[in-house]
Amino acid sequence: MRRITLWLVSTLSALVLLLSYRTSTAGTGADEAAAQPAPGTTTSSAPPSTSTGAGAEPSASAASEPPSSSSSSSSSGTYTGQSADTRWGPVQVRITVTDGRITDVEAVEYPQENHHDVEINSWALPRLQQEVLAAQSAQVDAVSGATVTSDGYLTSLQSAIDQAHL
Structure with a gap:
């Protein structure tokens, strides 16, 4: 009788603990939503972790494209995002847009001060690139182990x- 009671209490305790556990993905969705500017907002309301720089302007090929296109969904060109300052160093991304779709994503600046940075970013950046190309937006999960860079x-x-008006 004692064994059955002990087993029942242990099972119920484990079940309560299991059901009350909050997964890591449940908390990051709200954090990512808060960190991302709402669609249609200007980049001046971006979080204070971003800095403005000369790289924030679209390239010459992109600057001539939007006026000639009939709608923002058919925009084409290359757009470089503002450099985002992280505690490990600045991160900057350039996208190539063709007919309103992101066709390439390249990290033009990212932390590479030491071997650890190089090792992490060698597998994190290609994964982020792949996810962005599949999602066609910035609404992707951060790479585990490279959260700050992500x-x-x-x-x-x-x-x-935002610059590409996608």
Whole structure:
């Protein structure tokens, strides 16, 4: 009888603990939504972690494209997002847009001060690029183990997407 009672109490305790556990993805969705500017907002309301720089302007090929296109959904060109300052260093992203779709994403600036930075970014940046191309937006999950770089990457990416009016 004692064994059955002990087993029942243990099982119920484990079940209560399991059901009350909050997964890591449940908390990051709200954090990412708060970190990303709302669609249609200007980049001047971007979080204070971003800095303005000369790289924030679209390239010469992109500057001539939007006036000749009939709608923002058919825009084409190359857009460089604002550099996002992170505690490990600045992160800046450039996107290539063809007919209103993101066709390439490139991290033009990212932390590479030491071997650890290089190692993390060698697998994190291609994963972020792949997810952005699949999602066609900055609404992707951060890469586990490279959260700070991922946040900077997504902030700069959103800035480039805003410039492209996607």
